[in-house]
Amino acid sequence: MSQKATAGQRFREAVEAERPLQVVGTINAYSALLAERAGFQALYVSGAGVANASYGLPDLGITQLPDVVEDVRRITDVTEVPVLVDIDTGFGGAFSVARTIRELTRAGAGAVHIEDQVQTKRCGHRPGKELVSTAEMVDRLKAAIDGRTDESLVIMARTDARASEGLEAAIERAEAYVEAGADMVFAEAMHTIEDVQAFTERLNVPVLANITEFGKTPYFTVAELRDAGAGLVLYPLSAFRAMSRAAESVYSAIRRDGTQQNVIDQMQTRDELYEVLGYHDYERKLDELFGNR
Ligand SMILES: C[C@](O)(C(=O)O)[C@H](CC(=O)O)C(=O)O
Numbered sequence: 001m002s003q004k005a006t007a008g009q010r011f012r013e014a015v016e017a018e019r020p021l022q023v024v025g026t027i028n029a030y031s032a033l034l035a036e037r038a039g040f041q042a043l044y045v046s047g048a049g050v051a052n053a054s055y056g057l058p059d060l061g062i063t064q065l066p067d068v069v070e071d072v073r074r075i076t077d078v079t080e081v082p083v084l085v086d087i088d089t090g091f092g093g094a095f096s097v098a099r100t101i102r103e104l105t106r107a108g109a110g111a112v113h114i115e116d117q118v119q120t121k122r123c124g125h126r127p128g129k130e131l132v133s134t135a136e137m138v139d140r141l142k143a144a145i146d147g148r149t150d151e152s153l154v155i156m157a158r159t160d161a162r163a164s165e166g167l168e169a170a171i172e173r174a175e176a177y178v179e180a181g182a183d184m185v186f187a188e189a190m191h192t193i194e195d196v197q198a199f200t201e202r203l204n205v206p207v208l209a210n211i212t213e214f215g216k217t218p219y220f221t222v223a224e225l226r227d228a229g230a231g232l233v234l235y236p237l238s239a240f241r242a243m244s245r246a247a248e249s250v251y252s253a254i255r256r257d258g259t260q261q262n263v264i265d266q267m268q269t270r271d272e273l274y275e276v277l278g279y280h281d282y283e284r285k286l287d288e289l290f291g292n293r
C-alpha cells in the first residue's frame with residue numbers, strides 16, 4: 001500500500017482485504033499501539049469509549065465533537081492503521097454535521113459512522129431508544145456527504161431501528177441511507193445471525209455487525225459472520241472492559257495488601273512498555289543529538 005494513501009483509502013483497502021474486517025476499539029493512543037501489534041488492520045474510536053474512559057460519563061450524547069476529535073488525533077498521531085470513528089448523531093444540524101466531517105477528516109479519521117437516533121441518544125443495546133424519521137436521517141447523511149473535504153472518507157450509516165421498528169423496517173431504512181449515498185451500513189443490535197444475513201443480502205454495500213459485550217447481540221465468530229456476508233465486525237469496548245477489570249483488581253489488591261507484590265505478574269513490565277513505545281529509539285536520538293552527558 002502506498003505511503004500516500006489517505007486514511008479513507010486505507011480504510012477502504014482494509015475492508016477489501018479482510019472479510020469481515022475486524023475493527024477493534026482503542027480508548028487511547030497506547031491501546032492503539034497494542035492493537036496494531038496484535039495485527040488489527042482497523043481501529044475504532046467508540047463514542048461510549050470517549051464518554052466512559054476519557055470523561056467518566058455515560059454514553060448518552062453528553063460528550064461533544066472536540067472531545068472525540070482529541071481522542072482521534074492522539075491515536076492517528078501514533079499509527080497509520082485506519083480508524084473508524086463514532087460520531088453519534090453528528091453533533092447538531094446540517095452545518096454542524098458538515099463541520100464534524102471536516103474536523104474528523106483533519107484529525108485523520110478514515111471512516112465515521114452517524115446514527116439515526118435523536119440527539120439525546122442512548123447506547124444501541126439499551127432500551128428506550130428514540131429515532132428520527134428516515135427523511136431526517138437522510139438529511140443528516142446528505143449534510144455529511146456534502147460536507148466531505150476528502151472523497152475517500154467512508155461515511156457509514158448506522159441504524160438503531162431493529163429494536164423499535166423491527167428487522168424489515170431497519171433494512172428499509174438502511175436501503176434509504178445507501179440510496180442517499182452512505183458507503184457502508186452499521187446494523188446495530190442484531191439479535192440473530194439471520195438478522196445480519198438479511199441485511200447483507202438486501203444491501204450492496206459492506207455491512208458492519210457490532211459484537212459488543214453484554215448487549216443484544218450474541219458473540220458471533222468471524223467465521224459465522226463471514227458466512228452471513230458481513231463486511232466488518234466491531235469489538236468496540238472489549239479491551240476497555242478488560243482493562244477496567246484489571247485496574248479494579250490491582251487497585252483493590254494494593255489497598256487491601258498494602259503492597260503490589262501480589263499483582264505484579266498481572267502487569268505489563270517496564271521493558272514491555274518500552275518495547276511498544278519504541279522508547280530506546282527515542283533515547284538513542286537524544287544521545288545522538290546531545291551526546292551522553
Ligand atoms: C458501538 C457503540 O456505539 C460505542 O459507542 O462503542 C456502543 C457500544 C456499547 O455501548 O456497547 C453501542 O452499541 O451503542
Ligand SMILES: [Mg+2]
Nearest residue numbers: 046047048086
Ligand atoms: Mg456509540
